[in-house]
Amino acid sequence: MSLSAIFLKPARLAALWLMLAILCAPTVQAERLAELSDFVGVRDNPLLGYGLVIGLDGSGDQTMQAPFTGQSLTNMLSQLGITVPPGTNMQLRNIAAVIVTAQLPPFASPGQQFDVVVSSVGNARSLRGGTLLMTPLKGADGQVYAIAQGNLLVGGVGAESGGSSAQINHQSAGRISGGAIVERQVATRLGTEAGLIELQLKRADFTVAREVVAAINREFSQPLAAAQDGRVIRIQGPLDSNAQVNFMARVENLYINMPDAAAKVVINSRTGSVVLNRRVSLFPAAVSHGNLSVIIESRPQVSQSAPFGQGDTVVVPNSRVTIEQERGSLQTVEGADLSEVVNALNALGATPQDLMSILEALKVVGSLRAELEII
Incomplete structure (x- = not known):
């Protein structure tokens, strides 16, 4: 038997070690830079306008309760050469005052079209089937940047008859x-x-900023990028506009190795929902959970005098108050990964509202190894 059959050749040994290193290496999450950041200056611009929707089937504003609708119609008619006599009470039910909102996309040129959202201002029951009249849309500087007009698409529907009504989804927008x-x-x-471009991360993170700088400099083989702080990265780009677009396209298509997200628990105090990510862990702790309920029962009794007696019949209140408390025992909670944490918390049998208090207490005693955020 030759020695090559007993010992691996150096080339094969190196390949084997490389394969083992790849298999044993931790998985790294890579995301496209365009999903993590925005170029400074490339942004949407909010627009706002006030207009009228006509053609409603009797579901518009009641002009007595929303006088601005009639005033708006009078002003519009006067601009069209129609004079409404002063003091005229126009009882219109097929018109509604609305606010029009939109987002002007970046690099939008005159003549391009974009979507708008129309919302009722007055007491119109439904905007279904209505048509928005020409409405100027203004920016934060008060200048008109777009004109809106067209037929509305309303997702909601409703019906009423004989004092009964039914509705699905929202009809006033x-x-x-x-x-x-x-x-x-x-x-x-x-x-x-001078060709200096600023890249802004959507979430400030020094580790991600360092990875972005390294990826950009590695892509162009020269130190073009430098981090200003944990969010803003300055890049030296070309001066020519066409070359600048190609340069930015290469930058936003880079893939960045993302670090693991920090352990976090988000509690929605309004809906009672609790969300945990996979980094959350619990150090050993003992929790006692029990419900306390107070029950008040009122059973009035009638006290009546004897037949042909001189007394009056009266109602005597009879109330009983009882306090019930479920027995609560200390239970150990502990978990190193998400599944263990979920099982430990479910074992307590707590309601979502009680679970919020338990998580807050676990955070105070140092058992909950995560950032607790209440929204």
Whole structure:
């Protein structure tokens, strides 16, 4: 038997070690840089407008309770050359005052269309079947950037008859697909005159900022990127606009190795929902949980005098108050991974509201190894 049959050759041994290292290495989560960050200056711009919706089937504003609807109609008619006599009480039920909101996308040019959301301002029961009249949409600077108009699409539906009514979903708001046309462009600069581009992380993280800088410098084989802080990264890009677009496309398509998310527990105090991520762990702790209930029963009794007696018949209150408390015993909670934590908390048999208090107490005593956030 040759020695090569007993001992592996160095090349094969190196390949074996490389394979073992790959198999044993921890999995790293990589995400596209475009999902983690935005280029400074590339953003949506909120727009707002006030308008009228017409063509409603008797479900519009009651002008006596919403006088601004009639005033808006009078102003619009006056601009069209129609004069409404002063003091005229227009009892209209097929018109509604609305607020129109939209997001002007970046690099939008005059003539392009985008969606708008139309919401009732007055007491209209439904905007279904209505048509929005030409409504100017203004930005934060008070300038008109778009004009909205069109037929509404309302997802809700309702019916009523004989004093009874039924409704599915919301009827006082709707959407117009492509209902706004851009009239003015918002100036957008991708970088400075020296070609300096700023990249802003959606969530501040020094580890992610370091990984982004390393990935960009590695992609272009030169130190073009530098972190300003845990959120902003400055990149030296080209001066030509076409080359700058190609440069930014390469940057946003880089994949970044993401660190594991910090252990966190989010509690929604309004809905009672509790969300835990997989990094949450519990150090050993003992929890006693029991419910306390107070029951008040009222059983009035009638006290009546004897026949032909001189007394009055009266009602005598008879109430009984009892306090019941479930027996609670100390139970150990402990868990190193998410499944163990969930099983430990479920073993307590607590309601969502009680679970919030238990988690807060576990955080105080140091057993809950996670950040606790209440929203």
